[in-house]
Amino acid sequence: MIPLSRSGKEVGCRRMDEHGATVMPLGPRFKRRDRGCRGVREGDRMVRWTEQCIPTLRESPQDAEIPSHQLLLRAGMIRKLAGGLYTFLPLGLRALRNVERIVREEMDRAGALEILMPALHPREVWDRTGRYDVLRDVMFKIKDRQNRELVLGPTHEEIVTDLVAREINSYRQLPKNFYQIQTKFRDEIRPRFGLMRAKEFIMKDAYSFDVDSDAADKSYKAMFDAYVRIFARCGLRTKIVEADTGAMGGSSSHEFMVLADSGEDGLVECDACDYAANLERAESVSHAARSFDGAEGAVEEVDTPGARTIAEVAAFFKTDPARMIKTLVYLADGKPVLILVPGDRDVNEIKLARALQASELVMADDDRVKEITGAPVGFAGPVGLTGFRLVADEKLKGYRGGITGANKADKHVINVDLERDVPGLAYADIVFARGGDGCARCGGTLQEKRGIEVGHVFKLGTKYSEQLGAHYLDEGGKQHPAVMGCYGIGVTRTLQAVIEQSHDKDGIIWPPSVAPYGVEILVISAQHAESIQLGERLAAELDEAGVDVLLDDRDERPGVKFKDGDLIGLPVRVGIGEKSLARGVIEIKIRATGEMRECSPEAALETILEMIGANGP
């Protein structure tokens, strides 16, 4: 129960009943509704602002940085309990339910079956795949009174696979795709940006089970297509990128990104073909081989006292860091490997591990570096170093006139021509791609962008089904592990992404499909009887027509109501005031376009419905 002051009032909340809920009318009406702005729940009805709880804020709370987070708070949609933990207020919850509804409808349409798994799991389930250790740090771990170890589920591969292992026996029962919309718990290293990265958040997760990888590909494609529809229906423009599979394992995956400067993920897209990939994954080539001054000279040792980092050495030689050949010592499955990359580039360890076919890859510590190169950290170089595996980034191909460590303290070598001076060097793409690189597919140029990951689809293979015994019998009675896929959508994050992508200086601009209400009726003066009566009547009519209406009946100054209206950003705003009424008209304004129309009160219902239709999903 919401604690209320004795008067039953609290920050803009009025007329709450003893259960802390707004008073509901008797006997819900049941209506068929198929549009977001036309209803979330059966039995909805026109809502008066004075009876709702929409605590808008004039100013942004200081701990909100990005527009969507500020607007969620200012529009009275969410409130913070603690870092990464938020309460959804009525307006925010309505929008969230709309996203959920779209997700649910599209998952159902795609043939997925909704279930609901526990959020609380016994540790043993996670031990069975070894992921207790993998995910140890992100899982919230608790004990019950019997001292049994439990975790709050960060994801559900183990749980669903265990279910399938018990319930699915025959190829006749496949394919199956189970999904749920449920709260996930992750002990994020750094929660941030409101709902964007929270410790507790709502996720739609789906898991497909198929007889073989061809069938699994079909399931994957079905989910991929469903995701395209889901995000389109949410009014989002998404970019689909190739992604790394990370701790999930599996063979391939795609992420659905909402492009935004505040996005946490970097990605590149080609300006010539349709290649796009997460930076963790992106392949790229250099546009041209690099040759520098002194390219013709012989390798020469130079004293570089105290110059250890790339920046220091570049400064010493008064040259570009790109001219340096950065030499790093890694241990690949325990064996030392020298890795060469351009001085202005960072090693992508995911790519490197793949290139080396190493299952464990760590940087050598200072002692090992000294042991291997014969020099302290900062002076490693490939020239003359034998007996070790050497791998260079392919962007170093044709590098001439480079500068690198001499494997002696305080010394570097110049005029390095890798082909000449380091014979037999192997090349691979092992650095992070970046904007301006060449596209590995078509040779076009990659553009670097940032995005919010709202969806992620994976082909998982048989990793989990084998470990958890999710086998089925084929026609010949032979046992096979089911081939799996998994598919996630960050529901709460998607909601925030909608706002991040659709707002202006005045507030949110809701796509109709997600908007908490379809129409706001703004009665300019609550004192003016004719206005308020007309507002109520029109609200009732719209309600009857299946449109969710918020009636701003507050006794506030017009400016306050207009500002709040823009802030909460419902798709259509109907203004009813004495002045326009004197001319026999009311005003209808589309939030997204600013388009304004006037019509007579008699024609209002029809006009509004028409405008919603024209601007609907």
Added chain:
RNA sequence: CGGGGCGUAGCGCAGCCUGGUAGCGCGGCAGCUUUGGGAGCUGUAGGUCGUGAGUUCGAAUCUCACCGCCCCGACCA
């Protein structure tokens, strides 16, 4: 976990350097006036200045420790 910043009334902030018992704007409440883009006047309520310890006659202010929050990084299904 490393680096940086911030914690003073519901929200946004000043005061802190140079110690003397807390202030501004918005918001709340009451009244009057006002009513088409965040009104005006009057009155009023509201703060153990994040917590704890220390220095001092005296601490929001100085010192130390802790807690919380935000940003950057590492990490990320």
